[in-house]
Amino acid sequence: MSIGLFTALPLLAQLVLPDEDAIFADRFYPTTMSSGEAAAFLQRATFGVRMEDIDQLQSQGYSAWLDEQLALEMTDVTSVMLLIEEARFAFCQNNPMDEECESEDGEVPLHPADREAAWWEAAMLAPDQLRQRVAFALSQILVVSDRHDELADHALALAFYYDLLLEHALGNYRELLEEVSLSPVMGLYLSHARNRAAVPELNIRPDENFAREIMQLFSIGLIELNSDGSPVLDSQGQTIATYGQAEVKDMARIFTGWTYAGGCAEFASDDFEIELLEPMESCPTYHDSGSKQLINGVQVPAGQTPLADVQVALDALVNHPNAGPFIGRRLIQSLVTSNPSPAYIGRVAAAFADNGQGERGDLAAVVRAILLDSEALAGVSGDPAFGKLREPILRRSAIWRSFNAQSTSGRFYPWDVLYAGGQRPLGAPSVFNFFLPDYASDGLIDQGLRGPEFQLASDDLLTLNANLMLNESFTLAGAPWLDDPELEGELDENTALMRVDIEMALLNQPDPLIDRLDLLLTAGNLSSSLRQELSDRLNASVDEPPHLRVAELIALITASSDFLIQR
Numbered sequence: 001m002s003i004g005l006f007t008a009l010p011l012l013a014q015l016v017l018p019d020e021d022a023i024f025a026d027r028f029y030p031t032t033m034s035s036g037e038a039a040a041f042l043q044r045a046t047f048g049v050r051m052e053d054i055d056q057l058q059s060q061g062y063s064a065w066l067d068e069q070l071a072l073e074m075t076d077v078t079s080v081m082l083l084i085e086e087a088r089f090a091f092c093q094n095n096p097m098d099e100e101c102e103s104e105d106g107e108v109p110l111h112p113a114d115r116e117a118a119w120w121e122a123a124m125l126a127p128d129q130l131r132q133r134v135a136f137a138l139s140q141i142l143v144v145s146d147r148h149d150e151l152a153d154h155a156l157a158l159a160f161y162y163d164l165l166l167e168h169a170l171g172n173y174r175e176l177l178e179e180v181s182l183s184p185v186m187g188l189y190l191s192h193a194r195n196r197a198a199v200p201e202l203n204i205r206p207d208e209n210f211a212r213e214i215m216q217l218f219s220i221g222l223i224e225l226n227s228d229g230s231p232v233l234d235s236q237g238q239t240i241a242t243y244g245q246a247e248v249k250d251m252a253r254i255f256t257g258w259t260y261a262g263g264c265a266e267f268a269s270d271d272f273e274i275e276l277l278e279p280m281e282s283c284p285t286y287h288d289s290g291s292k293q294l295i296n297g298v299q300v301p302a303g304q305t306p307l308a309d310v311q312v313a314l315d316a317l318v319n320h321p322n323a324g325p326f327i328g329r330r331l332i333q334s335l336v337t338s339n340p341s342p343a344y345i346g347r348v349a350a351a352f353a354d355n356g357q358g359e360r361g362d363l364a365a366v367v368r369a370i371l372l373d374s375e376a377l378a379g380v381s382g383d384p385a386f387g388k389l390r391e392p393i394l395r396r397s398a399i400w401r402s403f404n405a406q407s408t409s410g411r412f413y414p415w416d417v418l419y420a421g422g423q424r425p426l427g428a429p430s431v432f433n434f435f436l437p438d439y440a441s442d443g444l445i446d447q448g449l450r451g452p453e454f455q456l457a458s459d460d461l462l463t464l465n466a467n468l469m470l471n472e473s474f475t476l477a478g479a480p481w482l483d484d485p486e487l488e489g490e491l492d493e494n495t496a497l498m499r500v501d502i503e504m505a506l507l508n509q510p511d512p513l514i515d516r517l518d519l520l521l522t523a524g525n526l527s528s529s530l531r532q533e534l535s536d537r538l539n540a541s542v543d544e545p546p547h548l549r550v551a552e553l554i555a556l557i558t559a560s561s562d563f564l565i566q567r
């Protein structure tokens with residue numbers, strides 16, 4: 001049997017959305033939950049729902065599960081950098097004559113595909129799923145991308161950057177922002193590496209690129225916000241800018257005098273080496289040490305070191321009233337729902353402002369507040385507009401984890417996700433990510449709603465991704481059609497095969513089988529119409545191979561709005 005292309009588009013237009021958001025007044029922490037509620041929570045907190053995870057969460061309760069996840073430290077199977085090195089080393093050990101393994105300096109070369117494979121391995125298999133999921137969300141706020149020409153071939157450096165996000169994903173945002181600011185990958189991407197004080201006679205002025213983005217995208221946004229994320233208005237009813245060109249210029253002066261490790265002697269030379277695996281170092285000679293005026297009237301005194309200036313600036317950004325609602329809303333949108341109510345944003349912003357022990361910017365407290373908020377836990381039953389369109393990466397990860405996908409090599413090489421879904425880890429087209437947080441398609445705009453991920457839902461990408469998910473649904477361990485000659489060259493030791501032995505054992509029990517698939521893929525939110533369609537298909541396919549019958553059910557579910565919209 002050969003696998004055909006699936007061309008029917010999901011009927012997203014059938015989604016029913018309300019005129020206004022439901023607003024919950026407080027946060028609650030239930031100790032018991034249904035299997036569907038557990039699955040919905042895991043959709044938001046992990047890269048995919050497994051039946052054993054549902055059982056564990058129901059046994060522990062939300063808070064204890066979070067405590068356990070927050071206590072997990074990074075290990076070899078958590079670090080993308082260690083996984084990428086291990087994979088390439090193993091390949092060259094087994095293929096010593098391969099031209100890709102020849103290196104005059106003894107170092108093993110790495111490919112961009114190696115980084116993506118390592119990322120997927122960590123996302124799928126690492127036990128610290130909460131850390132993995134939050135780091136992915138942060139990677140779409142603190143964006144760097146291999147689409148930058150000078151970063152395209154630096155797979156290990158990008159893995160090093162991603163490990164910074166993993167390390168600090170559940171730590172303090174202020175510390176993370178400093179690590180990111182002094183990262184050579186970010187320094188190269190947003191051009192503040194080798195940024196120097198003005199030399200007017202040579203027409204040299206500080207580069208303003210990073211200065212703009214650290215304010216606009218990484219911390220406070222463009223307009224003043226109330227604690228609930230709503231805009232502050234002046235006496236004329238107009239929004240108020242958080243900063244102007246004067247603040248941009250002085251912020252750019254803050255980030256002068258930084259270069260790649262070991263590069264101070266060649267700072268002003270065109271002949272320099274780019275070191276991307278060590279934090280940038282400061283070179284006071286090239287730093288603008290004059291006084292500077294930042295946001296909210298923060299004054300940076302003259303005569304400070306480059307690091308002292310950076311620390312004052314980062315303190316000013318993270319202590320700005322906007323930081324909590326701005327970062328909080330972005331994380332809510334990534335993990336839970338595209339349209340959080342002002343009250344929800346306000347409660348998360350309060351956790352950012354104070355974790356209960358006087359600490360500001362504690363991401364563990366922020367994530368806990370996001371996932372345990374009453375609005376999140378009530379989910380679809382509380383508000384029909386609740387939820388978000390699953391990103392292409394999260395669609396693939398959901399079925400891979402739910403059906404314990406594994407390859408013979410133990411590696412994951414999903415080269416087709418960018419082609420079919422328009423998205424890959426650290427591969428955004430610009431610093432603005434794959435989609436804007438306030439993007440809305442025409443149908444959503446009419447209802448005053450936002451749907452960021454719909455920016456990737458063009459007609460061609462929807463069709464390509466539907467085809468991708470269809471083909472993935474048929475990639476099952478033991479399926480007889482995988483030996484089809486037409487697939488020669490498409491399936492190799494790196495192809496991830498999903499396990500559906502339990503599902504096949506339930507083929508003679510339609511209701512329990514559909515209930516299981518419903519729980520794993522849609523958290524118990526399967527519509528009655530689709531449930532009936534699945535039942536009818538099962539009845540009509542009794543003479544087909546067991547693998548095929550299960551694959552068809554998975555394909556029908558993953559093409560539906562019930563799956564595409566995470567509730």
